[in-house]
Amino acid sequence: MVTTDEKIPQQRTSFDLTSYLKHQKDLVDQALESSLPITKPEKIYEAMRYSLLAGGKRLRPILCLATCDLMGGTVEMAMPTACALEMIHTMSLIHDDLPAMDNDDYRRGKLTNHKVYGEDIAILAGDGLLSYAFEYVATQTRNVPPEQILEVIARLGRTVGAAGLVGGQVLDLESEGKSDITPETLTFIHTHKTGALLETSVVSGAILAGATREEVEKLSRYAQNIGLAFQIVDDILDITATQEELGKSIGKDVQAQKATYPSLWGIEESKVQAQKLVDEAIAQLAPYSEKAEPLRAIAQFIVTRTH
Amino acid sequence: MVTTDEKIPQQRTSFDLTSYLKHQKDLVDQALESSLPITKPEKIYEAMRYSLLAGGKRLRPILCLATCDLMGGTVEMAMPTACALEMIHTMSLIHDDLPAMDNDDYRRGKLTNHKVYGEDIAILAGDGLLSYAFEYVATQTRNVPPEQILEVIARLGRTVGAAGLVGGQVLDLESEGKSDITPETLTFIHTHKTGALLETSVVSGAILAGATREEVEKLSRYAQNIGLAFQIVDDILDITATQEELGKSIGKDVQAQKATYPSLWGIEESKVQAQKLVDEAIAQLAPYSEKAEPLRAIAQFIVTRTH
Numbered sequence A, B: 001m002v003t004t005d006e007k008i009p010q011q012r013t014s015f016d017l018t019s020y021l022k023h024q025k026d027l028v029d030q031a032l033e034s035s036l037p038i039t040k041p042e043k044i045y046e047a048m049r050y051s052l053l054a055g056g057k058r059l060r061p062i063l064c065l066a067t068c069d070l071m072g073g074t075v076e077m078a079m080p081t082a083c084a085l086e087m088i089h090t091m092s093l094i095h096d097d098l099p100a101m102d103n104d105d106y107r108r109g110k111l112t113n114h115k116v117y118g119e120d121i122a123i124l125a126g127d128g129l130l131s132y133a134f135e136y137v138a139t140q141t142r143n144v145p146p147e148q149i150l151e152v153i154a155r156l157g158r159t160v161g162a163a164g165l166v167g168g169q170v171l172d173l174e175s176e177g178k179s180d181i182t183p184e185t186l187t188f189i190h191t192h193k194t195g196a197l198l199e200t201s202v203v204s205g206a207i208l209a210g211a212t213r214e215e216v217e218k219l220s221r222y223a224q225n226i227g228l229a230f231q232i233v234d235d236i237l238d239i240t241a242t243q244e245e246l247g248k249s250i251g252k253d254v255q256a257q258k259a260t261y262p263s264l265w266g267i268e269e270s271k272v273q274a275q276k277l278v279d280e281a282i283a284q285l286a287p288y289s290e291k292a293e294p295l296r297a298i299a300q301f302i303v304t305r306t307h
Helices: A017-035 A042-052 A059-070 A075-096 A113-117 A119-140 A146-160 A165-175 A183-208 A213-240 A261-265 A267-283 A290-304 B017-035 B042-052 B059-070 B075-097 B113-117 B119-140 B146-160 B165-175 B183-208 B213-240 B261-265 B267-283 B290-304
Strands: none
Touching (some): A017 A059, A017 A075, A017 A290, A042 A075, A042 A113, A042 A119, A042 B165, A059 A075, A059 A183, A059 A290, A075 A119, A075 A146, A075 A165, A075 A183, A113 A119, A119 A146, A119 B075, A119 B119, A119 B165, A146 A165, A146 A183, A146 B119, A146 B146, A165 A183, A165 B042, A183 A213, A183 A261, A213 A261, A213 A290, A261 A267, A267 A290, B017 B059, B017 B075, B017 B290, B042 B113, B042 B119, B059 B075, B059 B183, B059 B290, B075 B119, B075 B146, B075 B165, B075 B183, B113 B119, B119 B146, B146 B183, B183 B213, B183 B261, B213 B267, B213 B290, B261 B267, B267 B290
């Protein structure tokens, strides 16, 4: 699938990222809408759907679909995993927003899950989404050899757990209010809390399409770079964006005395570092033709986004 | 694997359940001990291990191993799933004990997870155990065709989610303090909250060993019956056992005005119903020879246990 005989486009092509993202987001939203029908007990399904269908950029599913496509796979092969990635992401947001954790009232412009359904249901809605993610990949994936589906499930599990999201959130909570957080600790937090799931989004699409180890490695590095850039920009936006733009409570990091990249480097240097990471991410895509334009454009979008 | 030409033992054989349970529990405890090594961030691994290794009867892993053995499989084939079942069970206990849910201070004779590590870590420890359970089955299962591993993962997912544990807990929370709970609602709660995971314990062992649909069906019915009997006895013990025997806060159901089988039927009739369910469970094992003695003895143990 690597086309070394083609000329690598040095100039931005006519690829229209806005249309692409809208089209892919619509596709993912449709799939998510039908992924979780309401049955008894209705309340828990409603709570799960409330957060799962609350909007959002659907960046993780879109990355998964884009990589699967780049490696010659189909939408059908990747969509159940794409939905599972969003279920996992949503679960982590619901639990992180709880009073015992970040205690957030707003998310994606709406009240957080526990503000609407109560803490007990919010905890259970997260648990329900997490377990359903694995069930969904295992039962809904078509035209993919079972060994590859198992590899995706293993990576999803690792990404959520203590070696991923959970581990990152633990260090994040421990670092709150501490003034002596090193750049290394901050990077540990974010490679686990944000980076791991973005990386798995990219890599799972490649695995489902049957990519080689070498291809998976290259795409992992792409994903690691955009993951860290994404978090740096998130930190910047927490300071510079308005609540309306961001759809969630802003200035929370400063209030909670959380270590952030801007607090370590300042805003301008943070922007420089984010752009550098994006350039390195795009460099990983050099072997691929214009078929990698979506992944290039998404990388660039990460540093230019305003919400 | 069904041996219809052998005489079905009508009398209790010389099978020694106490030795069997002790031996199998030791095996499971060893496997659990090595399943989750501590790495960074240490605190979350310690919290996960605290509850996972807090003792308990290991009934779910033992059922999984016993069924796999009955269907001609090996310990190696079933042990990763056996451990995953205990990780899932532990996760459900940690989350159910939280202040926002049942607000319990003691479990298995020790302080509950959130009393030791705080609510935030307890929520994350549950999430970590849940995701690790899926990862563990996907990466550690040996000598089983990948299609069968995927089926086990699908069933595990379904068992935890809104169609299982989570759904049962939601109805349980909704029923608290209500005086008009019907036997049907109570049965819905328990078939989801307790029964589903016991059933999956039995069925997953059979699937891993390559059992036929018909065999899986029979074992499902066995498991459904012992699952409900188990819950009835749990309700009885909540009233009659001492805290020392039970290792957790007792009388909580009465305090929380929870509907229980004794509150619907009285203690004596509850005991009769539990024994009836156990007899029906044992009847499902009629086609099997003395190789099914562990499953028969476990069924009987469920109604005679005192903790």
